Amino acid sequence: MRWIRARKWMVAALLAATPPLAHAGALAIVNARILPAPDVAPIERGTLLIRDGRIHALGASIELPEGVARIDAQGATAVAGYWNSHVHFIAPPLSEAASRPAGELGEALSAQYLRWGFTTVFDLASMSGNAIALRRRIEAGELAGPAILTVDAPFYPEGGTPIYVLEFEGMGEAARADEVATPVQAGERARRQLAQGADGAKIFAGAIVGGDTGVLPMPVPVARAVSDATHAAGKPVFAHPTNLEGLRAALDGGADVLTHPAPHVGTWPQDLLRDMLSRKIALVPTLRLFEIELDKDGAPPAVKAEVIGIAQRQVADYAAAGGELLFGTDSGYIDWYDTRDELRMMGEAGLDWRQILASLTTAPARRFGSGDRQGRLAPGQAADVVLLDADPREDVAGFAAVRAVYRDGRRVYPPAGAD
Ligand SMILES: [Zn+2]
Numbered sequence: 001m002r003w004i005r006a007r008k009w010m011v012a013a014l015l016a017a018t019p020p021l022a023h024a025g026a027l028a029i030v031n032a033r034i035l036p037a038p039d040v041a042p043i044e045r046g047t048l049l050i051r052d053g054r055i056h057a058l059g060a061s062i063e064l065p066e067g068v069a070r071i072d073a074q075g076a077t078a079v080a081g082y083w084n085s086h087v088h089f090i091a092p093p094l095s096e097a098a099s100r101p102a103g104e105l106g107e108a109l110s111a112q113y114l115r116w117g118f119t120t121v122f123d124l125a126s127m128s129g130n131a132i133a134l135r136r137r138i139e140a141g142e143l144a145g146p147a148i149l150t151v152d153a154p155f156y157p158e159g160g161t162p163i164y165v166l167e168f169e170g171m172g173e174a175a176r177a178d179e180v181a182t183p184v185q186a187g188e189r190a191r192r193q194l195a196q197g198a199d200g201a202k203i204f205a206g207a208i209v210g211g212d213t214g215v216l217p218m219p220v221p222v223a224r225a226v227s228d229a230t231h232a233a234g235k236p237v238f239a240h241p242t243n244l245e246g247l248r249a250a251l252d253g254g255a256d257v258l259t260h261p262a263p264h265v266g267t268w269p270q271d272l273l274r275d276m277l278s279r280k281i282a283l284v285p286t287l288r289l290f291e292i293e294l295d296k297d298g299a300p301p302a303v304k305a306e307v308i309g310i311a312q313r314q315v316a317d318y319a320a321a322g323g324e325l326l327f328g329t330d331s332g333y334i335d336w337y338d339t340r341d342e343l344r345m346m347g348e349a350g351l352d353w354r355q356i357l358a359s360l361t362t363a364p365a366r367r368f369g370s371g372d373r374q375g376r377l378a379p380g381q382a383a384d385v386v387l388l389d390a391d392p393r394e395d396v397a398g399f400a401a402v403r404a405v406y407r408d409g410r411r412v413y414p415p416a417g418a419d
Contacts, residue, residue, distance in 0.1 A: 026051045027383075027409060028064050032073035033391060037080065037362055037376040038354040042393075048078055050383040053408040057379055076403055077391050079357060080377050081119030081384025083364035084146075086259055086284045086328025089126040089134060091335065095170060097134035105134065106143035106415070112337040113146050114413040117386040117402045120147040120364070120374065122328075124238055124259055125154035125202045128178075132197045144412045149368060151238060152198040153178050155186060155226050157218040160207035168333075183225035190229035199368070201230040205239040205253060206246015206262075217245040223253020236368065244272075251275055257282045257326065257367075261314040263290065263307045268317055277323055282367055284328035285315045285359075287345035292334050312349035319355055326367065327359040340400045347396040356396050383409035 027050045034043040036058065047062040048055065064070070093100040094108050113121055123131040131150035138145040156162070158181040165175045180186040190201050203223050207216045227237045231254065238257045239250035243264040250258060258281060265272070276283075290311050294304045319325050327346075331337050346356055365375025374382050385406040390398030405413035 025053065025409065026056075026065065026068045027071065028062075028068050029071045029073050029078060029385065029387070030064075032076050032078040032387065034058060034078045034377060035357065035392070036378060038358040039362075040376070040378075048377060048385065050385075050406070050409045053383055053410070055377055055379055055381050055383050055385075058377055071404075073387055073403075075389070077388040077398070078377060079117075079386050079388065079392070079399075080361040080375055080381070081386055081405065081407060082117040082327065082360040082399075083368075083375075084113065084116075084118045084121045084328055084331065085257070085326035085364050085368075086124050086286060086330050087113070087121045088330070088332030089123055089131050090168065090171070090332055092170075094134065094332070095127060095130060097130050097137065102137060102142040105137065106145065109138075109143070109145040110413060110415055112331060114144065114405050114407075114415075115402060116337060116339045116400060117360075117388075117405055118146050119384040119386075119405065119407045119412070120149065122199070122364070122368070123148060123150035123332075124328075125151055126332075128153040128193075129196070135197075144407075144415060146407070146412075149199040150197075151200045151202040152193045152196065153189075154202045154204060155180050155189070155218075155222075156204045156207055157216055157222060160204060160209055160216040160218065162204065162208045163210040164208065180222055180226075183221045186222045187225035187229045190226045191233075194230065194233045194235060198235070200236040200238060201226050202238040202240070202259070203227075203250070203253065203255065205250035205255065206242030207240070208242055215242045215246060217249045218253065220249055220252045223249055223255070227254030234369070247272065251279060251281070255281070257284065259284050259328070260286045260289070260330075261311040263310040263314070265314075266310060267313050273317070273321060273323075276318070277321055280324070282324040282326050282363070283315065283318050284326050285311070285342070285346060285349075286328055286330045287311055287315065287349070288336065288342040289330045289334055291341070291345070292336060308345070312345065315346070316349040316351060319351060324363050324367065325351075325355065325359040326364045327356070338400070340397050343397045343399050351396070353393045353396050353399075356399060357392070360399065382407075 029048040034046045049057045093104040135148040156179045161176045236256045239255035241247040241262045362375040365371045387403040389403045390401035392398035
């Protein structure tokens with residue numbers, strides 16, 4: 001008993017020696033242009049007061065406690081931390097999250113995600129257990145990184161491991177282990193992955209297998225089994241659609257989020273658009289992905305312009321009809337992390353800064369169950385903050401002009417020691 005008392009006494013002495021408790025962990029970002037959320041009036045010159053990892057107050061005239069640390073954000077725009085709702089950890093070093101040194105992982109996460117303003121990413125399939133291992137090391141404080149949500153391993157239809165997965169460096173035939181043949185098998189694996197920490201599931205509703213088959217749709221009962229198990233846990237189902245059959249399998253199979261547009265379909269058929277809206281489906285644009293894939297295939301400029309134009313129309317028409325967009329790039333699958341092109345292509349499609357900010361912040365936070373604590377600069381929300389060297393209302397590419405990033409009130413970019 002005696003040592004316990006002694007320890008308590010030591011804690012009390014330590015507290016007495018530190019500055020008044022009210023100032024602990026407080027930070028003020030001053031002189032910033034603040035865009036609190038897409039549906040909230042901007043503050044042209046204001047202060048953001050952060051305390052204990054949360055936003056305590058914001059406004060044009062905030063009274064600051066004495067001695068609070070100040071960051072002068074003159075010329076910068078403050079927005080909420082971004083979500084990238086379509087990434088993969090399938091290339092080294094991030095594909096080897098359990099075994100690589102923390103420094104290597106931290107450098108990759110900084111360059112690929114933090115540096116572009118992402119404080120949360122949703123991994124839409126990696127090697128089983130890998131994203132969860134990466135998350136564990138970040139949350140243990142071994143390295144700085146975004147918050148990670150993951151679907152863990154993907155679900156392919158039987159015989160439907162995509163050709164580009166089989167050809168992806170480091171994957172090959174082993175990827176066929178992620179195929180599911182029956183609803184029972186699919187439901188069991190979904191429940192197992194969720195129990196092991198998955199935050200959702202990813203089905204290949206239309207799997208690109210090449211050859212004579214081309215696109216192999218997932219049987220609806222198999223998709224249904226994954227969705228039922230995932231929804232029972234209150235989690236979302238993502239679907240890779242590809243073509244009209246794949247889209248139908250995704251919708252009838254109970255998916256919530258389409259991981260890409262489906263340019264094969266042309267502009268949305270009206271009945272399909274109505275069905276997507278009534279099911280409250282979210283769509284991830286991944287426009288830059290199409291550009292990269294078409295370039296890789298050596299597509300003639302006219303074909304490239306047509307396919308990208310259709311994808312852009314699908315994104316714009318869906319948003320105009322009231323559909324939800326979630327910003328996402330497919331980074332990790334594509335070796336491209338700079339978000340300027342994606343933002344430019346979204347802007348060219350006709351989306352305005354509010355729609356793009358919603359896709360980066362409020363829409364994913366709400367969709368993935370944390371809208372009450374993430375997605376906005378508002379009192380009580382997590383202090384996930386991006387400072388931009390631009391005003392994205394003038395040019396939406398400005399969302400990529402990242403000066404600094406805070407996650408839970410701690411600066412995660414530039415990394416400590418970089419200044
Ligand atoms: Zn992907």
